[in-house]
Amino acid sequence: MTKPIISMKNIVKKFGDQTVLNHVDFDIAQGKIIGLIGPSGAGKSTIIKIILGMEKTQEGTATVFGQVMPNRKLLNRIGYMAQTDALYDALSARENLMFYADMKGVDPKDAKEQIEHITKVVDLVDDLDKRVSGYSGGMKRRLSLAIALLGDGEVLILDEPTVGIDPALRRKIWDELHSLRDDGKTILVTTHVMEEAELVDDVALILGGKLIAYDTPANLKAKYNEDTVENVFLKAEDQNEKNMGNR
């Protein structure tokens, strides 16, 4: 097997007394889309923050490209889209994109071309010079995704990328994610939408700070004897609760 791009080794993360991640352990291979699914508060965002080096772990290490995080310079090669839109409202979409291109150190000559391409993907070409304060929720989400795609990062980390985006565009975005994957990019996506979990290569199921399962959607369905990932999710949650009760 090739070297994993992202590797979580036995991660324990506590905020005060509360254990948020309890010995989470997985490797992500290059060129895959991984869906991180789990209920709110399961620790999905914490995993992302650890991979990005925003949080330190109490135990275990997270490595990206074979190097231990936190590591500021590696952030160059990672595209990140946060759960909140996190945009500068007073600026236009183009100005937002230019700003983040500067932050990521994208060559100013390439920046224009990249912005042109990316805005086509997220369908914002006509609204590029409008202020973000006048954007609808869906438009903001798309711009936020566009920022993550800037800099042509080898790894994309997308926290709930398709919330508030209409079905047609959602499909378009997933098509783009698939083609990015085919170009060799590694994509980590968190989602609440279980239909989307069918579209990923591997599902990482997180419950109560633990990694319950890490497999392809097809294998998971077979293992739990269910026909959709949604049902797998519900069943796993149910079993987990029973285990907690037995203890």
Place this chain on the structure above:
Amino acid sequence: MRRTWAIAKRVLKELFRDKRTLALMFLAPILVLTLMKVVFTTNSTTDVNIATVNVQSSLVKQMDKMKNIKVTKYSTEQKANKALKDQKADGIVHRKNGNYYVKNANTDASKTAATKVALQSSMVATNIKNLKAQLTKMAAANPQAAASMQSNSQKAPKIHNSYVYGNKDTSFFDKILPILMGFFVFFFVFLISGMALLKERTTGTLDRLLATPVRRSEIVFGYMISYGLLAIVQTLIIVLYTVYVLKVEVLGSMWNMVLVNVVLAIVALAFGILMSTFAKSEFQMMQFIPIIVIPQVFFSGIIPLDQMAHWVQDLAYILPLKYSGEATSAIVLNGEGLGQILAPIGALLIFLVILTMLNVYGLRRYRKV
């Protein structure tokens, strides 16, 4: 460096599109300074009404002659008391058995003081007048003495005033103005920069920013450059307005004043950013105003520090506004040059270095490298 500039440019762009905040930074200080000028120059004298009971008319006349004093005679104490109660009089002078009893309303300390002074100096004046009258009487009996007295009393000495700073109309306003300028710069930059970084945190843009390879110091310096530029403009407006419109005399160099205030503004910015990390919302940021900003006014030199208790004086050393007040007062009132204000500027720079390091370190909370 490219990132620092990009951040500075972005912050400025956001600021210039926020017209209300801009107006607040540039127009509010001008409005308040104008109001203060009007208030302090018109209200420097108070009219005092004194009621008298059973006071000889020579003394009453003498008191009535004094500036801003009006004396009304009352036939009985009851009537005078009623006048005092109805706020027609500010004090009652009552003569009983050869002594004077003064009853003060004391609702305004300056009026009470004026009443006391009026009575005392009038008594002295009437005494002198009586003495003079007696002397003349005695002199009439002794022509030799009368001749020498007359030659002596011809020349009363005249007093000529000249002013190192300002003129005879210089008021309290002129003394506190240099300090107030610093206060405005500090207050607005503190508040607006603190809010700006708080907004970056609450909207999530700070997280997103920190998910790029930007250095923490680049963020802090980017903010410093943008707010530094803004502070230069703000200070220029305030200085030009006070010098050319409010006609306040500045003995030293105007540009030194700008320098001091820009350094102060960057300290305020660093302070604002630091405090914003302790606030969860804009409202909590506002709560720092009575704790951080207002107390500085008292120690900034508006009230002379050397009259305070020692421990209070020591407290002033940890407040940046003290140093800027010291420096600008020296420039405006004493015409000191750059050499004389290096010490307070140095103190401000020490604040700046410490606060900046704290800020760069403080951002570790949001990203561990």
